Each structure stands twice: as C-alpha cells, then as structure tokens.
Amino acid sequence: MGGKVGTGFTGKSLFYVAQQVPTSLAEMKNQKRPSLKPESRNPLVSAVSCKYGETMKVKVVVMPKAAVLDPQGNAVRNAMRHLGMPEVHSVRIGKYMEIEVDGENGELESRLHGLCRDLLSNPVIEDYELTKNEERR
Secondary structure (H helix, E strand, C coil): CCCCCCCCCCHHHHHHHHHHCCCCHHHHHHCCCCCCCHHHCCCCCCCCCCCCCEEEEEEEEEEECCCCCCHHHHHHHHHHHHCCCCCCCCCCCCEEEEEEEECCCHHHHHHHHHHHHHHHCCCCCEEEEEEEEEEEC
16 A cells, blocks of 8 residues: 655645745735724624623533433433432433623623523533523622
8 A cells, every 4th residue: 555645735735825924024014913803703702891890600501402312321320220229210411511701781691692502502402501690799
C-alpha cells in the first residue's frame, strides 16, 4: 500500500491562504477589524446592561424526554438493584446547571430560553426547565 502522505492542502488552496495573509505592517493596520459594539454581537450572548450589584441566578435542568430511552439511567438502575435496592423501578439521568447573570431585563429571560434550547439541550430528545432567583450583592 504505497502512497504519498500529504498535508491535505492542494497547491490551489495554499495559494488562496497565502493571498489572505497580510504581507506588511501597513496592510495589517488597514485590515477591517470586527466591531465590538453590543449591537454587532450575537443577540443570544450580547452584554447585559444592569445596575451595580444586581445578579440573577438561573437554574437549568435538562432531562431526556419521557418517550426517549435512557440507557445510562437503566445501567444505574440495574447497578442499584445489584447493590441491594430492588425497590428502584426507574432512573433518569440528566444535567443540572447554575448560571449567574448580571442584570435583569425583559428580554434576558427569552434569550436564556434561546440558549437553553440551542446550546444546553437537544430539543429533539431532551426537555429543559429554567428557574430564576434574583440576588442582591
């Protein structure tokens, strides 16, 4: 099985990459930099303006949907029965997260729900529950 080991780059792709790299300090200074203004950020992760000392603690519980099999839960249930707890009928394994967020405004909760739906859970096979507590420092 002879063959040539390569880097995965063709001559054409290396040429393209070389064209994008600035060759002088002047070119680097003239390059457009991404904006750091809040309106240019992803709305789900943009900064929250708040009063000093306001913190909200959000608790998120992600669990498999009832219709979805939970093989990890079944393995734990079987181990518990093997270790002397035959009373255990069902175990479901999930995730628990505590998130501290500065500030509180009307759209914050909807953005947190978006993060739970898009990042912290898989909506096809998992449900999430979000509860919030406001704390003062």
